Amino acid sequence: MSVGIRHDDLRRRNRAMVISAVRRAGQPSRTEIAATTGLSHSTISAISADLIQEGILTESKASGPTALKRGRPQIGLALNPEAAAVLTVVLSLNFLSVAVIDYAGQVVAEEQLRLDTLIMPRDELIGECLAIVRRRLQDPDLDVGSVARIAMGIQGITDSHSRAMLWSPITPLTDIPFADLLETEFGIPATMENDCNMMAVALQWRDPERYRDDFIAILLSHGIGMGLVLKGALFTGTHSSGGEFGHMIHRPGGALCRCGRRGCVEAYAGNYAIWRSAMGISEDAAPTDVGDADMRALAAKARIEEGPEREAYRRAGEALGFGLGSLFALIDPAPVAMVGVSAAAFDLIEPALRKAIAQTAGGQHSESISFDTEPNELPLIREGCAMRALTFVDQEIFAPAVQTRGGAGKNVA
């Protein structure tokens, strides 16, 4: 609130601005950057000269389609892929995957692993995560020193400082400080990110037209999660990763939720809830994990004929609709992306969902609310982790106060 802007901050921030403009735009010329940032050409010129000299940016002649114009051709600026690398770790139900990504955002190596997360003891789960990272870091093709950041994504609740997993549906274990464990083990700064938040980050990069300032990413899978972007920034709770849309209350005292409470949205719209309802199992029955194939079969049956399956999706849509309605009462309507296996059954969910929203405060503009679907969440989570790690590097490469790197530069004419 009351922290002054120091003189050195200025350059630091404007450097960040230039890097961010390049990451966003692909291969912008200096002139384009000057236009988008509002800074003068001379400033951009000075900053980009520094950045090139430090090996962060590179000049690339190939401005491609713009080469047909009159005057001096623009010189595209691009991120130097070798400037750094980041590592992403995504841990989901029975599945662990790691990727090494260069500074320009290209995947240079990856590894995936099946494992039984639900029954693994603590040491083993942590051990597997560290081992897979170690294997990637020992890859002879990789310059270990260039790996500047690890971002780990996980289903469940993380703390607001992105340090630890507090709770997750993929394991009975709680409070695992993955970020600290990774940092200690490998000496590389790390964060622990919530899966749905990373989905939102990825969507923002994938389709900045649609997902710019305000939007919602909802994961429809075993559980119901949400990533929320408001005013262009990821929204997180004050203590946790926040945005636990799935545990808003749909019906007080209602169906039993995986979290042990009753009446949560998830207790009607999570895979297990749809399954429970379609199979005529009691709402008080303990949640069970349902495979993706079973869910697809359920959806197929619901599409063929009226019956308990279709009714289950209808109830899921209703729960999601009233939940979204309450959410929209708080933040006003915004574009929604439905992600995960049940997003593939959104055709079964949508009618009831829209009908419910229309009965809520958000319903004033219910027709104008648009939904997009993406059945596969894992690529999104990985992309989000990658971008999160890369933007961290973007803002870490120019160190605070003192000159950026060890002290290499600045002795040329």
Add this chain to the structure above:
Amino acid sequence: MSVGIRHDDLRRRNRAMVISAVRRAGQPSRTEIAATTGLSHSTISAISADLIQEGILTESKASGPTALKRGRPQIGLALNPEAAAVLTVVLSLNFLSVAVIDYAGQVVAEEQLRLDTLIMPRDELIGECLAIVRRRLQDPDLDVGSVARIAMGIQGITDSHSRAMLWSPITPLTDIPFADLLETEFGIPATMENDCNMMAVALQWRDPERYRDDFIAILLSHGIGMGLVLKGALFTGTHSSGGEFGHMIHRPGGALCRCGRRGCVEAYAGNYAIWRSAMGISEDAAPTDVGDADMRALAAKARIEEGPEREAYRRAGEALGFGLGSLFALIDPAPVAMVGVSAAAFDLIEPALRKAIAQTAGGQHSESISFDTEPNELPLIREGCAMRALTFVDQEIFAPAVQTRGGAGKNVA
């Protein structure tokens, strides 16, 4: 996202910082300001010299209790009350009040008026608002030129740009662009603020210890409103004032709400809802306005004996509790201030409210959530409007780019 920091912004922002530090701290010395802002003494000295010379700040020797120390005594800096003035207009049910407030935040004049907002035609309602402002501005004791800002507060929904009232329970009229009307009429920049948002702003100034970064102000009155502060900043929706806590869904298809929909929190916890329930009137009955005195009598009766009155408050508490639970699922638990006439009956509401919260995701720390009550909302709303207007002036007095005022300063030795 990608707007660069220009060189002149620096001074502008640091000036704002100094002014804000003075407004917050009362009479800080230059040294204290340097400490809180993190800027150097010389910078603070230069900026405060400018500000004093421009008549924005004044030196006040009376640093009072700190005069007993050794070295050179501190010189307190204070806001110059005559630097500017602002005007607040608060329109609530059957009541209109205006106050003139000097730059230091002291009320210098006020006027109040009873009127029948529910049945007034559009022209008349607007006319009364403009007339009461005109009377205050024509006060011979007031230098009209010094009035730099008008902030108007109203119950209901305003747009996210603080320009217009979109909907209000105090009148059947909708979409009145009060901010534009005031600006056109008086040539003074104006805003139209939501009442609950202003309550939150006022609480932040009244008790910054408790209400700092994250808290919730809930109005328990005819309707249920909320002002929400997250990460130190007022939270507003993307299109409207947002934070329509009262219209989150408590029971899908449930009791009839004043907004015409069913099952909103307000339909169980608004004055009319408590009254309806206590009197055994159907949940489908149209909401009626209940006077404060009637509500106090109802609460008194509920305190004496078990019965439908007590049950009505219990149901209100349950609705508020589940609503807060859903809210806490999204933003994590935070301190809550209950404001308005039914806040005086919070003793009747609290047990059921806590019981409900305990059944929700927010309930993990339900004991630690603390509630504060404040039965009278109008002073809070006025204070909030005043602070909003004043902080606007704080950041407008130093113009963009060019030197602050006409060009007076800077020809002294």
Add this chain to the structure above:
DNA sequence: GGCTTTTTTTCGAGCCTCAAAAAAATAGTG
């Protein structure tokens, strides 16, 4: 080849902040 157009770099000027030193103002002390 000379001219036009557009991009990029260079250069001097103007500000801003900072650190250190100087000045100011008071309380203690003998």
Add this chain to the structure above:
DNA sequence: CACTATTTTTTTGAGGCTCGAAAAAAAGCC
């Protein structure tokens, strides 16, 4: 009362940063 210690405030010179204007560079066009 003179002098010292202490703390706050102002002054001063240095170093950086951005900006605007002008120069340089690198094409296409005739």
